[in-house]
Amino acid sequence: MQIFHSRLHAGHVPDRYAIGRDVLPARETPDRVDALLGALRDRGHDLREPIDHGLAPLRTVHTDDYLNFLQTAHTRWQALFAGTPRGEWVQPYAFPNRHMSARPDSVLGQAGHYLSSTTSPIGAGTWAAVLSAAHCAVDGADAVLAGAPVAYALCRPPGHHAYADLGAGFCYVNNAAVAAHRLAAARGRVAILDIDVHHGNGTQGIFWSRGDVLFVSVHADPDWGYPFFAGRADETGEGAGAGQTLNLPLPLRTGDAPWLATIDRAIAAIKAFEPAALVVSLGFDAYEKDPSALLSVSTAGFRCAGQRIGALGMPTLLVQEGGYAVEDLGINLAAFLEGVGT
Numbered sequence: 001m002q003i004f005h006s007r008l009h010a011g012h013v014p015d016r017y018a019i020g021r022d023v024l025p026a027r028e029t030p031d032r033v034d035a036l037l038g039a040l041r042d043r044g045h046d047l048r049e050p051i052d053h054g055l056a057p058l059r060t061v062h063t064d065d066y067l068n069f070l071q072t073a074h075t076r077w078q079a080l081f082a083g084t085p086r087g088e089w090v091q092p093y094a095f096p097n098r099h100m101s102a103r104p105d106s107v108l109g110q111a112g113h114y115l116s117s118t119t120s121p122i123g124a125g126t127w128a129a130v131l132s133a134a135h136c137a138v139d140g141a142d143a144v145l146a147g148a149p150v151a152y153a154l155c156r157p158p159g160h161h162a163y164a165d166l167g168a169g170f171c172y173v174n175n176a177a178v179a180a181h182r183l184a185a186a187r188g189r190v191a192i193l194d195i196d197v198h199h200g201n202g203t204q205g206i207f208w209s210r211g212d213v214l215f216v217s218v219h220a221d222p223d224w225g226y227p228f229f230a231g232r233a234d235e236t237g238e239g240a241g242a243g244q245t246l247n248l249p250l251p252l253r254t255g256d257a258p259w260l261a262t263i264d265r266a267i268a269a270i271k272a273f274e275p276a277a278l279v280v281s282l283g284f285d286a287y288e289k290d291p292s293a294l295l296s297v298s299t300a301g302f303r304c305a306g307q308r309i310g311a312l313g314m315p316t317l318l319v320q321e322g323g324y325a326v327e328d329l330g331i332n333l334a335a336f337l338e339g340v341g342t
């Protein structure tokens, strides 16, 4: 299997993670990739660095003003805060809401305008990591278009919480959406299956009104976990995309059997859509030992999910999303790939 991975991810090294008043060690860290790569190297896969495609593929699903913010924010922030404790990371603390939504001109205000949570800081190496992750997704899509039955974009940072003009939840550019658009442009109809434990709200938002991309998400009840404000079953798309979003939220601590039964429902919807290709937003944070503590899927459960996806027989691109039980990421990826049959 062709696997696309960039070493530039290692320049994005958030140090802290704030939940309310709690400041915790960062979860979305470079050692996640080390763990995943370890499992892949053991299996003798074909690891490739991505081609530099520039901004063009990102512009197919993101706005120019948002991409410009991501690209320049750290430099602009440095001009304000260099030499102070605030200088190292672009980090908003106030956000637009139901009552106010003007776009500020300053980077201080734009940080809250373009980043909707405190969990997506921008450091010196963030943009290079984000761009290279998107290029991994592009190359993965191109591998599928060239005939690969399955390819894997080992993206870091992840992407499925990023909207066309908004980053959040460890995400900046929506790698799965970049790939899905590329596949849809070439082949017509594409399905996205998101099995990260968190709802893929950004992906849903990007394809909300499009009829050529089906978005299906199996995730934990968003009443109790990020992203909180999206992911309900009654969100189904609109316009040309009416009926093309399927959310399948699950109660907290759901285990293997009902999780897999729900994936079967997702797969039935995907078959009915008859897509030319499938993109899987592949998170491992539904795992029973993940610090997210939302669902209780075992390593065997990931193997079974892989079997179901592999049995579809569709050209498939796997795009890495979350998963924070670093010590077990490798065995969970290996089990999933065994299930897929790669």
Ligand SMILES: [Zn+2]
Binding pocket: 196, 197, 198, 283, 285, 321, 322, 323
């Ligand atoms: Zn997640």
